[in-house]
């Protein structure tokens with residue numbers, strides 16, 4: 575594990591645009607009672623989730639990404655052709671290749687953008703911010719679009735109650751640009767590949783190329799050992815939050831708002847307790863959206879900003895964990911006034 579940030583920079587990078595998008599269809603816990611052997615009470619008490627949004631049959635990850643990206647460009651007052659780079663974090667790309675970021679680039683008309691996808695599970699968006707930040711700080715690029723977008727419903731085993739009640743679809747996006755002060759101050763990124771099989775989709779890659787048998791064996795669906803991920807999440811979310819704040823020269827008591835990956839309110843509460851945080855210092859929207867993987871942090875961030883819960887100068891922590899297993903955190907002094 576390495577801490578990055580607070581090194582010599584040519585200039586600072588900051589989030590100057592934000593946007594979120596959810597598909598139209600809502601799937602409630604009551605609806606799920608009709609699909610698998612579960613109950614609204616079990617789902618609420620064990621996870622905190624009340625409902626989630628589900629993409630239509632023909633609706634893709636790039637579709638959701640497009641709508642979130644358009645909103646982020648609007649708030650940043652940036653034209654698509656001014657984007658230098660697009661990073662799409664996702665575990666549910668439209669297809670293995672071309673990258674979803676290329677599809678998004680074409681749809682946006684971002685003809686001058688370099689593009690690539692980034693796969694770091696639910697930590698992908700924060701990983702993406704760290705990459706964008708390096709390109710801005712070095713002076714190589716001025717305008718970078720970072721998107722977290724998922725259609726997890728497409729890789730869900732709707733007969734597996736251990737997983738299908740947890741996840742939802744959605745997208746969030748951010749524009750990263752240069753600023754005079756503040757912005758993205760430090761990052762803490764890490765991974766522990768030994769935990770890979772506690773959260774994975776085994777089919778469709780070089781290990782298990784798609785065959786009738788892999789479909790029959792349900793290898794193209796999410797597999798998860800929930801309690802192993804739970805323990806990892808509580809430990810890493812609190813540690814990564816503390817490390818990234820300290821690296822920027824502050825203490826967790828200085829932070830105005832923590833925006834954690836939205837997977838389970840029990841995970842969020844346990845991490846918050848370890849960090850001595852009050853409820854109003856932690857943003858939670860999990861009940862409405864479920865776990866949207868790499869989209870969860872940018873959706874929560876856009877929503878918190880839209881509600882006026884983040885103001886210029888506020889100290890904000892974004893923190894996530896996910897498949898890999900991975901974790902990532904970012905500390906920022908909110909500054910949305912691009913140069």
Ligand code: ACO
Pocket residue numbers: 611612613616617620621695696697735736737739773798800801803804807837838865867895896897
């Ligand atoms: N409805 C009713 N009962 C259920 C359901 C359900 N939907 N799901 C599981 N159960 C049952 C189990 O079968 C088990 O029954 P048993 O005791 O008879 O065997 C019982 O409930 C308890 O199961 P546990 O797994 O012990 O339940 P737990 O309290 O650990 O909660 C949960 C499970 C919600 C999955 C929790 O472990 C969790 O949230 N883990 C983290 C998962 C996560 O965050 N994943 C996403 C990572 S991010 C990414 O990259 C995608």
